[in-house]
Amino acid sequence: MYEFIQKFHSGWAYLTLLVLVIAVVNSFIGMSSKKEFTSKDRKIALFALIGTHTQLLIGLILYFVSPLGLASLGQMSDKALRLTSLEHPLINIIAITLITIGWSKHKKLTTSESKFKTFSIFYGLGLLLILSRIPWSMWF
Numbered sequence: 001m002y003e004f005i006q007k008f009h010s011g012w013a014y015l016t017l018l019v020l021v022i023a024v025v026n027s028f029i030g031m032s033s034k035k036e037f038t039s040k041d042r043k044i045a046l047f048a049l050i051g052t053h054t055q056l057l058i059g060l061i062l063y064f065v066s067p068l069g070l071a072s073l074g075q076m077s078d079k080a081l082r083l084t085s086l087e088h089p090l091i092n093i094i095a096i097t098l099i100t101i102g103w104s105k106h107k108k109l110t111t112s113e114s115k116f117k118t119f120s121i122f123y124g125l126g127l128l129l130i131l132s133r134i135p136w137s138m139w140f
């Protein structure tokens with residue numbers, strides 16, 4: 001069970017980061033070129049939302065079955081364990097909350113410019129936060 005969830009979380013991370021990067025780049029291009037916000041742009045942002053939410057669900061399960069998750073929460077002096085048991089989960093939950101807020105906000109906006117801008121800010125911040133707390137040395 002642990003190994004399967006761990007591999008799934010590790011593999012899904014590639015897909016999640018890829019679609020999120022595409023969504024952020026797409027919103028920056030849309031904002032700077034003053035393009036019209038189309039259903040293609042909406043779909044790109046939606047895929048990034050679904051990808052990150054799926055990763056959140058897998059991450060939450062992993063947190064309870066991994067020896068590096070909740071089980072290591074007491075060991076704050078160990079940098080690697082502090083990252084996997086506290087910093088990575090907490091910062092990622094904040095990042096995915098920002099991404100979700102960005103998605104909800106865009107629905108209430110009427111102009112293309114404001115939609116692209118909202119995605120650039122909320123998805124962009126979410127991406128930066130996620131990248132700041134990836135356990136890179138374990139992943140590669």
Ligand code: HEM
Pocket residue numbers: 006009010013016017052055056059060062063066067068069070084085088089090092093130134135138139140
């Ligand atoms: C978009 C969000 C996230 C991304 C991109 C992500 C990515 C990753 C990556 C690349 C690893 C290293 C995997 C490896 O060892 O090969 C990892 C480990 C881990 N993640 Fe996440 N993660 C995310 C969200 C979360 C969340 C929300 C939680 C918990 C609530 C979580 C819990 C964990 C745990 C406990 C580990 C260590 C697992 C182990 O090796 O036993 N992750 N994550």
